[in-house]
Amino acid sequence: xxxxRTPLRISLGGGGTDVPGYYRRAGRGxxxxxxxxxxxxxxxxxxxxxxxxxxxxxVERVKRPEDIVHPLxxxxxxxxxxxxxxxxxxxxxxxxxxxxxxxxxFTVGVLKALHAFKHEIVPNERIAARACEIExxxxxxxxxxxxxxxxxxxxxxxxxxxADERVEVIPIALAESVRHRIEDNLLLFxxxxxRPASEILAIEQSDANASHSKLDENLDAVRAIxxxxxxxxxRGDLAAFGSLLTQQWTLKFERSPTDVHQTxxxxxxxxxxxxxxxxxxxxxxxxxxxxxxxxxxADLRLAMNELGxxxxxxxxxxxxxxxxxxx
Numbered sequence: 001x002x003x004x005r006t007p008l009r010i011s012l013g014g015g016g017t018d019v020p021g022y023y024r025r026a027g028r029g030x031x032x033x034x035x036x037x038x039x040x041x042x043x044x045x046x047x048x049x050x051x052x053x054x055x056x057x058x059v060e061r062v063k064r065p066e067d068i069v070h071p072l073x074x075x076x077x078x079x080x081x082x083x084x085x086x087x088x089x090x091x092x093x094x095x096x097x098x099x100x101x102x103x104x105x106f107t108v109g110v111l112k113a114l115h116a117f118k119h120e121i122v123p124n125e126r127i128a129a130r131a132c133e134i135e136x137x138x139x140x141x142x143x144x145x146x147x148x149x150x151x152x153x154x155x156x157x158x159x160x161x162x163a164d165e166r167v168e169v170i171p172i173a174l175a176e177s178v179r180h181r182i183e184d185n186l187l188l189f190x191x192x193x194x195r196p197a198s199e200i201l202a203i204e205q206s207d208a209n210a211s212h213s214k215l216d217e218n219l220d221a222v223r224a225i226x227x228x229x230x231x232x233x234x235r236g237d238l239a240a241f242g243s244l245l246t247q248q249w250t251l252k253f254e255r256s257p258t259d260v261h262q263t264x265x266x267x268x269x270x271x272x273x274x275x276x277x278x279x280x281x282x283x284x285x286x287x288x289x290x291x292x293x294x295x296x297x298a299d300l301r302l303a304m305n306e307l308g309x310x311x312x313x314x315x316x317x318x319x320x321x322x323x324x325x326x327x
Contacts, residue, residue, distance in 0.1 A: 001045045002116045003325035006109035007035035007317035008093070008100035009150040010188070010282050010291055012233075013244060014226020016252070018144030018161050020136060022219050025212060029161035029219075030226045032172065032233070033150040035317040038093040040102060042109040043325075044117045047087040052077070055089040072107050075134045080114040088113075094312070097194035099283020104147025105321075107131040112152075112321045124320050125169065128152035154320030156182070158230055178236045183316055185238070185295050187276075189309040191267070193260060193287025215255065222251050242277025242293035249280035260286060267307055274303035 014031030016022070023029035047053050054060040054073055063084060068074035073088060088110070096102040108124075108131045115122045131148040135141045149159055149167055156179075158170035174182070225244050232240040249268055253261050261281075268279045271292050279292040290309065294300045301311060 001043060001325060001327060002113045002323060003041060003043045004109045004113040004116070004321060005324045006040045006042070006105045006112065006151050006321040007154060007319075008038045008040065008102060008105050009033050009035050009147060010100065010186070010289075011146065012156070012241075013229025013248065014223050015146065015248065015283075016144070016255075017219050017223045017226065018146040018159065019142075020144070020165075021142075022216065023161040024163050026216055026220065026223070027163050028223075029144075030158065030223050031146055031161075032156070032158045032226055032229050033146050034156040035150050035154040035320060036100070037315040037317050038100065038312070039317075040093075040105040040109050041091045042106075042113045043087075043089045044113040045087045047085050049085070051084055053087040055087075071139050072103070072134065073110065075138050076107065076110040076114060079130060079134060080111065080118065082114055082118065086117070095194065097287075098190065099281065099288025101147030101151060101283070103135065103141075103143070104131060105151040107134055108148055108151045108321050112323065116323050116326060124152040125149075125167075127321065129167070150320075152320050155318045156233075156316055158226075172230060172233060174233060175236055178233065178238070179316075181238055181295075182233070182293075185293055185297070186314075187292045187294060187297060187300065188282070188312045188314060189271075189290045189292070189304045190312060191264065191281075191287050191290060191309060218251055218255055222248060225251075238293065238295075239277055242279075245278035245280040245291065245293060246272065247278075252281065256286075258286070264290070267304075267309065270303050270307065271300055274299040276300050 012032045012034055017029030018031055052062050062068055065074055065077035094100055108127055111127045111130055128148040132145045153169055156172055158172055160168040225248050229244050253265055264281055271279045275296045276292040276294040279290055282289045282291045
């Protein structure tokens with residue numbers, strides 16, 4: 001049996017500039033993300049019946065990969081050229097559609113497990129590229145590339161996305177004291193709203209079709225904040241980092257001023273009033289998790305509790321996707 005563990009993620013700066021529709025027009029995208037200690041687990045085992053058995057939120061039993069309903073599992077099996085007599089099961093610490101990159105982590109974890117099942121050693125960066133190919137090219141999902149890359153690479157990492165589809169991985173050098181403060185003072189609260197990222201991003205792209213310039217102007221500002229975020233982190237200015245979280249939320253709200261986002265904006269303002277240095281919605285939007293940076297956390301936790309938003313504790317994952325059982 002092979003079991004892989006693949007981290008979910010939070011976006012810290014520049015989120016949205018990893019979408020091909022943007023970085024191909026603008027020439028490049030740039031963002032910073034962090035892998036977190038909440039995971040997608042994939043188990044692959046030999047199936048002694050002459051078929052393919054899949055267990056996720058549903059159960060599928062089919063003869064050929066082409067017959068699989070789950071699009072990501074189907075394409076991963078076709079990509080790795082695995083046929084019958086295999087069983088795949090999945091579990092996750094956080095449900096899908098909550099803005100933490102679960103789809104990308106799922107695809108990366110499945111590919112990692114299937115290659116291990118075949119006794120193939122494939123670099124994690126290559127797995128990320130293949131996951132992007134499956135989701136964005138084959139399945140035509142309106143998503144970006146950060147989820148796959150941060151799930152594969154791990155850590156607190158910057159990425160530059162080039163118009164020729166190259167992805168540059170940029171490690172961020174942080175002082176140990178800064179790293180500890182970031183891990184201690186980032187807080188996540190669940191809004192209770194779930195919605196696929198591809199659905200939100202497709203709406204944004206559709207709404208912007210008449211005027212790409214307006215969307216690109218907004219995302220240019222988001223990309224600039226990504227670079228400012230990297231500068232703030234490397235020099236240890238975490239008050240500025242917190243403020244930049246809020247600036248990113250303001251730009252996202254401008255792109256999509258929905259009724260749901262009106263409510264989320266009020267929650268973020270309440271968090272800042274309770275002492276957070278800044279906050280934003282994680283992911284493409286429409287719901288998911290609020291992320292705050294707060295060195296004084298008691299009042300923030302009380303305010304979110306009064307709003308009915310439960311906290312999810314986490315740390316930073318520095319390994320990326322990994323095989324935890326191989327036997």
